[in-house]
Amino acid sequence: MVMGSLRQETQVVVIGSGPGGYVAALRLADLGKEVVLVEERSAFGGTCLLEGCIPSKTLIHAVEVKENALAAAAFGLGCTGTSIDLDRLREYTGEVVDGLSGGITSLLKRRGVTTIQGRARFSSSTTVEIEGGEISGIDFEQAVIATGSSLNNLPDGMTSSVWSSADALKLPYVPESMLVVGGGYIGLELGLVYQGLGSKVSVVEFFPRLLPGADHDLVEVMVKSVQGRLDNVMLDTKVRSIVEKDGGGFTVRVEKDGKEDTHEYAMVLVAIGRQPNSGDIGLEHTKAQIGERGTIRTNNECRTDDPNIFAIGDVTDGPMLAHKASREAKIAAEVICGHPVEFDNRAIPAVVYTDPEIAWTGITEREAEDGGIAIKVGRFPLAALGRARTLGRTDGLVKIICDPDDELILGVGIVGPHASELIAEGTLAIEMGATLEDLVATIHPHPTLSEAVMEAAEVALGAAVHVNPPRRP
């Protein structure tokens, strides 16, 4: 046996072990396939687990506990101050990540999935070569590409010593002041984490609004709540240059309405989106095609243009979200095994872990407007909800978007505490083809925030008991 020329044969090779790749590997193994999983990193879990969702939500939760403790003064609970042990917080986040990554390792092992560390590149429609691994290549019948996405590069003229979101999640230190470039969900979530840890945080966004994908009424409630926590929010503003100063800190030149301005920050966090990892994986040796935005072209069975090759998750079209990748993973695995499945989901929920959280699913009001789709909307403010009062969190609302004719639920938008959890009911309602009456006639436990979903449906139905009817003239 000569090292470096050892080849392996398998039925299916999965490239990448994020929430797309590892789920595909497990499902394939459960369905009786012989599976090899190739991961470039030394740990399983991909961006989501190693430098995305999981560490960021751990930090967000930590800050939320601190904020809640401080807010408890309003209930008469004195909190004389909070201290932050950054080392312990970093260690704790690492424990969470390691625990979950180890869990994936054991799931893969129990299923008999062969795992190989290395970089996989296709050399044909049935072979990949592995760089940096003990195995030099794999001959497969089918492949699932789950290579995910990576951070967008900084434009020219920007220094590279700024932080990316991955850098920030490692908690190197808490800078005294920080500019977050990018008012999307990653920038806002991490900006609020560092604010909670003690930084003076400003945000600059190229577009005239924060969270451009979300409906304005939801974003407005969140902005109002976090306004006091953010130093300066610059919208409709371009970043002209970021220059590192001698002796630390950055000088940032911004431009708004043709006027330039200069600000100084101890650190700059750049969160300007992600790009699909479709290059440098040898796709040119297969029949798979890359679309306009760099994503691998797939159909609703997650098939690429190459009959042997499937692609799922961030490297394909659609929102770059872990739960979308996991759903596609199961579809690809089942299609490979001959099941009659396809991606026909009606709604992919989106969640933003700001404080309060924002979540939406199905159609947004904005999309309905842009698409000329007639809708009816029922809004219910959390201020009218008992449970929200008990929590002292009345900053929020739930809205139900439905078809005005037959009241089929088309979309749900939520801003408020635990919006991330509450949105699940809305997604289920849309997938099941539920109507307003279905939500209204379902008993929701009291007192909970989930009652707001039922109440919003009642408002849309014009039958809300907890909202005053419009005054008669």
Place this chain on the structure above:
Amino acid sequence: MFEFKLPDLGEGIAEGEILKWHVEVGQTVAEDAPLVDVETDKAAVTIPSPRGGAVTALSGKVGDVVNVGDVVAVIDDGSAAATVEPVAAPEPPAAVAPPAAAPAAKADGRRRPVPAAPATRRLAREMGVDINTIAGSGPAGRVTADDVRGTAAAEPFAPTAESDTAVHVPASSVADDQAFAEFAAHAASTIPFLELEPLPDFAVDGPVEVEKLRSIRRKVARKMVTSMTLVPHVAHMDDADVTALEEFRKSQKSARSGDPGIGSLTLLSFVIKAITAGLRAAPAFNASLDPFKEEIVYKKYYNIGFAADTGRGLVVPVIKGTDRKSIRDISTEIAEKAGLAREGALPAEDMRGGTFTITNVGPLGGTAMLPTINYPEVAILGMGRVQEKPVVRDGEIVIRKILPLTLAFDHRIADGADAARFVGELIRQLSDPNLLLLET
């Protein structure tokens, strides 16, 4: 634009199953170039394109059944619709692809996906039903699992796989499981002790090739299961001594080889004539039992079918009015119809109306068989291979030409004694050509 309607494929053929498209939408087809292969209950035919031009629409996928007169393709031959059919009002375009607006299409023209639970959507895919074509019975037009099953039941032979033959389909796909479970439950509720289980995945033990059950094969399958299920079969076997008959036949054949009827003279022609005489004497074997009306219908005409192996499957050409035809006429007709059947060109009219069937596997070999009655007939005669055998005649062993015969008959109408008499009479007539002359 030229709307090409499925042409009349022969007498009595109302529909055909699409076997293969030779063109795709967007392709250009030349006049008289192959357009589509269609298989009817009797034959597969390639239909050429009557016009040349770009194919703008094809209706129906492989496995779909289309009716004669349905628009199967729209060809842009450069003409406007009006110039093609200048007088007649345009045909309703309902049968043309694209499909009629789905029920979910809104008045304002926009379409939204049909509301249906994910499990229902999966069920539709498993049953090969396009859920977007179903008008849901639930609130807001929600499609229920029952809606899907109802739609699937309305088109029971809709193929679930788009692909044609020789594709390996995983044997234990959930779709098959579901359809099977429903079928098995239904069947078991009507037949006590009947237990149906899905077939194992044969591919586990070695390579397999899977082929769809198509028209003729499917038709044979239906007929045979119906016959074996409904009719209590009994078989009666005996041997006929055809030494004299064969001598006579061969001498006539060689003497008159120029005559098409005599030149192709086979034993079958004599048997048909002898059977006709037998049926007149024993009308029960030329009858049908109507189990729903509880009546026996005795037919006063004699149409004898003979099973023909065509390479595409079993076809039974029928010789009509055999009581009014000479052996020579019958012989001529057998040769003619067998030839047409092999070419797949036998008119449907020549395959219907039989009152009794003969299956002659003799030329291929065989001494005994248990033929299946061609339902709703009452009996079928199987002819084995004529062989020289030592037999005892008048206390001496002599070599005679022996034809083994098996009569399978419907025990609801006839009994063993009837069959013994019927076959005995047949044997008697086949033993002496003079008797055929005298008695038939």
